[in-house]
Amino acid sequence: MKKSINYLIALLSIALICKTSYAQNNNITIEITRHDDKSVDLTYKKLLPGSYYLELELNDLTNCNSGDFKGVINNYTGVLLRLKPNNDKQHINFSYSYRYMIGVPNPNIDSSFTYILPFKNGKKFKIGESSHVGEKYLGHERPINWKSYSLNSKNPDTVCSMRKGIVVKIIDDFENNETKGTFFTNKTNEILIEHADGTYARYINLKHKSMFVKLGQTVYPQTALGIMNEYGAENYRLSFQIYSYYYTNFKEKDKQLKENESSLKFIAPKFITQNGIVNIKSGQEYMAGFNETVMFKEFRKSEQKKYKKDPTLFN
Known part of the structure; x- marks a missing residue:
């Protein structure tokens, strides 16, 4: 027994x-x-x-x-x-x-993988590179591999998934008036999605109670995640990052934390746009677009059939 x-x-x-x-x-x-x-x-x-x-x-x-x-x-x-x-x-x-x-330590990442921009097909935004808040506001050293993007809008647009993955973290604790009129706060709602190759996408500054997905849910490219939250007095903003973890054991990680203030490897991937596949350049405008090759990259055959029959099931 x-x-x-x-x-x-x-x-x-x-x-x-x-x-x-x-x-x-x-x-x-x-x-x-x-x-x-x-x-x-x-x-x-x-x-x-x-x-x-x-x-x-x-x-x-x-x-x-x-x-x-x-x-x-x-x-x-x-x-x-x-x-x-x-x-x-x-x-x-x-x-x-x-x-x-x-996380998966030091995953084998395909650097040629193409992402879809985090907004609806046909939408156009100017995308910039975000500063490191620790460096800007707290005097910390900027991580060597830091890469974070942001975009502003006059309207509360829908934020979409850039790639197939699983929702592993949702923060939806902060009322919108807690961040309104501020330019730096750690009180932000966000979603974290894990991808099949061990990378993560982090979508930051989402409106309270606007989340369209649940913890543990599988999402696909262009799946609606939530609504952009207010930023400053008149704009709405989304910040997003793609990264993986590079630690190998806890003792090494502790040492790396002291030296680099991070155990993350930030990634600047290629994105598909209406004008082809590009590397984002800060301050330029990009219009979201995709084709079946990029959309179906990580779909199973059964998922492809369902999508072709009714794409709205994946939105």
């Missing part, structure tokens, strides 16, 4: 990368199941969607030669380790600690 217990005290240490890391207490918990044959399973439960890098370390391990886990977990539940005893007449004893962060 299997008997599932929380065996010994787990020391949970969550290392925060920066605001965009979103590691949360008790998102991932570890459970231990002891079997009659003296083997032990260490399993996890994850509350939030998306990929997480997890390190599980076994300490004072006896009656077993193998242990420790370092890797990426994607599912909501799963087995991390199965321990088998050297002597099946005795128990395996140990203590353990674990920690985790959002």
Whole structure:
């Protein structure tokens, strides 16, 4: 008979990368199941969607030669380790600690991948490169690879997904009057989407209670995400970033944080427009456009058939 217990005290240490890391207490918990044959399973439960890098370390391990886990977990539940005893007449004893962060460390990214601009097909905006708020307002050093875009509008336009992915974070806590009339605030509503290759797209400054998507939802290019929020006295603004995580372990990450103030690798991808595929140049106008080659790049065949039959299902 299997008997599932929380065996010994787990020391949970969550290392925060920066605001965009979103590691949360008790998102991932570890459970231990002891079997009659003296083997032990260490399993996890994850509350939030998306990929997480997890390190599980076994300490004072006896009656077993193998242990420790370092890797990426994607599912909501799963087995991390199965321990088998050297002597099946005795128990395996140990203590353990674990920690985790959002993201796939150092993913293999296709630098030629083409994104769709984050607004509806046919819409035109002037896109600029955003300054680093830490550098501009707090005197911090600008990260070497910093890349963030922004666009202004006189109207509260719809923000769209640039690529197929999964919604892994939604912040929708701030009333619009908290940001109205300000040019710098950390009280912004936003959506974070994880892509299949381990990159993320962050859509910043969305109107409160305007979100069209839910946590864990799969979105597609041109899927409506939310509405642009006010910025300053007369404009509406969207800021957006594309990045991946580059840490390899927590000790190295801590060192990198002190040196670079970031464990993110920002990306400046190619975008498809009405005038072809381009690299964005700050201060120029671009009109959103796409073709089936770009749109269907990450679609399954069944999704392509559904889209061709009724594109509105993907909006």
